[in-house]
Amino acid sequence: MDRSSRLGTEELKMTREQYILATQQNNLPRAENPQLYPVGIYGWRKRCLYFFVLLLLVTMIVNLAMTIWILKVMNFTVDGMGNLRVTKKGIRLEGISEFLLPLYVKEIHSRKDSPLVFQSDRNVTVNARNELGQLTGQLTVGADAIEAQCKRFEVRASRDGRVLFAADEDEITIGAHRLKVTGTEGAVFGHSVETPHIRAEPSQDLKLESPTRSLIMEAPRGVQVHAAAGDFKATCRKELHLQSTEGEIFLNADAIRLGNLPVGISSPSPPGSPPRPNVYELCVCPSGKLYLSPAGAGSTCQTSSGVCLWS
Known part of the structure; x- marks a missing residue:
């Protein structure tokens, strides 16, 4: 028992000495410089x-x-x-x-x-569409013309909103008090024109002309032509008809002159008789043609009725 106790004590001392030695070695400064990593x-x-x-x-x-x-x-x-x-x-x-x-x-x-100005290098187009996006109206202002595509085009007065001009597929309405045409050639109508009054500017002549066709003036209650301070002239190439179906044609003037009427040839006066004065009788052919016949003591229309043969 004593021997074994001694061996254990010695082993414990050796272990303690090894621990102290190892600890002292760790505390000793190192002789070599350690490598540093930056x-x-x-x-x-x-x-x-x-x-x-x-x-x-x-x-x-x-x-x-x-x-x-x-x-x-x-x-x-x-x-x-x-x-x-x-x-x-x-x-x-x-x-x-x-x-x-x-x-x-x-x-x-x-x-x-200031005014509102729309300017474009080509044209200005204003479109109007309905709820479905379909085009209902279009106004195009171009270099050559102004085009409007719509069902009805109207121009109204700024004061009272009165329609001055309206156009649709059936008719064109002008609601102004006066339509003034200032062109040198006047106004050209290809078909009939219905209006209650046609008047020229003051001190200007009013001329109704049909160069290649006939000119017809009709009214249910009569046609009135009035020239207050000038002459009234009706000129045609072939025939001028003044027709009244239920009334009469009344010419009221201080002097009524019928120029370029043919003169009928009557029998020559006997020799020694005084010359006849330049007095003529107005005669009418059955066709309605007027001609002149030298006046005599009685009617000479029968003796100079040869004019009616050529009518």
Whole structure:
């Protein structure tokens, strides 16, 4: 027992001495310099990082400068930009504005002291559509003509809204008090014209002419031709008809003259008789033709009736 106790005590001392020795060796300074490993980005990676940071900074500065320049050039404000102003009543454009795409608005009006001008290099077209998108009316202002396509076209007076001009497929209505034609050739009508009154300008002549056809004036209650301060002339190439079916033709004037009437040839006067005066008798043929016959003591129409043979 004593021997075994001694062996255990010795082993314990040896273990303790080994522990102390190992601990003392760890606390001793090392003779060799340890190898250090740096932490971070170095070399070409560091140069690339600095380059990208500098490029990003330059891009931000250029972007900020361009944004400030655009804001200044376009005149951005709280109310709008440039000539465009946003108000409570809508959008207001000042100056000349150009639209490259279709414009859809409910109402367009100008200022009180300036007109509204639509200008285009080709033409200006205004379309009206129904709820289904179908075209119901179109107004085109071009370089050669103004075209309007609709069921009915009306021009109204600005004061009372009275219709001055209206046109549809059936008729054209002119509601003005007076229709004035100022052309040198007058007005040309291809078909009949219905009007209650035709009058020329003061101190101007009124002329109704049909160059190649006949001119017919009809009225259910009569046709009245009145020239207050001038002459009335009716000229035709072939025949002039004055016809009254239920009444009479009344010519009321201080002097009624019938020029270029043929003169009938009567029997010569016997020798030694006094010359007949230049007095003629007005004669009528059965056909209605008028001719003159030298006046005598009695009627000489029978003796000079040879004119009626050629009528």
